[in-house]
Amino acid sequence: MIPLYHDFTGETVLVIGGGSVGTRKASRFADEARVVVVSPAFDDLLIDLAADDGDAAGPGVDLVRAAPDAEAVRDWIERLAPVLVVAATDDGAVNAAAEAAALDAGVLVNRADRSTAERSADRDARSAVVPATVEDDPVSVAVSTGGASPALAKALRERVETEIEGAGAMAELSGDLRTELKDRGVPAETRREAIRRVVRSEGVWKALQKGRSYGRNEADSVIEEVLTR
Structure with missing residues (x-):
């Protein structure tokens, strides 16, 4: 895989799942994109993140309390026209449905419950990995282990933080x-x-x-x- 940067300004990101993983993903995109999180329940940190928002039409987080099945995901994709769909539930079947719906719609998709190694044989070109990042605006550094070791990615990110200060x-x-x-x-x-x-x-x-x-x-x-x- 070759890392690329994508400008999410003015775009919408659809996150399926409001747990800790969905919260982390939503917070990653909220400063630049409008993030819509669809889930039957939400992590407290995610609720706080959404509450801190100002203009709901711009960058920030909108919460939709619903339990999306395959058809519901397709409806949300059609309605919101997101540039990226993040499948971040703890249900593999729902994540698979979200992934399939996104790919059918020609939308980039990040499936949070499967690593690069697990999906290398059937990875679609629109399947995206969201790496750990370190930022000192306007500089940003991305760190990825291809999903093989999130713990290592976090450790490397902490190392890089000290190296790029200033x-x-x-x-x-x-x-x-x-x-x-x-x-x-x-x-x-x-x-x-x-x-x-x-x-x-x-x-x-x-x-x-x-x-x-x-x-x-x-x-x-x-x-x-x-x-x-």
Whole structure:
């Protein structure tokens, strides 16, 4: 499998199942997509998540108390036109029905109760894995074990969290510097070398911890060395 990123802005995600797994999946998408969770009962954390929402028509979580069977799932898919269906119940038959309905409708599907290894022989191209992620906006890192070891994915995610601290600030700074160098007419090869030096400079990383202006001053010194050599 090859990991891809998908922009869920303005999209709808349908989650079948309101337990702990459904809660985790819903919370993963709620900041960007409208999430509709269909289940006969809901985890307390999921109820709190839905209660914190403002505009129900935008990103956030809507709860629908219902026990979806195969036909009901198909109706929800037709009604909501989701970009992704998450099958997250504790009933394998219901999950299978949700998966089949999504695939029949040409919709991406994430079945939470079966690993990549279990499904490698019959995996459909629209079957998606939702990896563990670490974010320091605008930087995000995805970690997946193909479903073989969720515990390892969690442990790796915790490791990565410490490694990318401050990466968001560095991404914004280096992006701005790249644009400025291009506007100044600095040749592409020189621009690339200057930005490489900035993102690999321990001095810039440390300065950014004090604030954007400190990081910018240190980065300007690094770039000046490249431009004047």
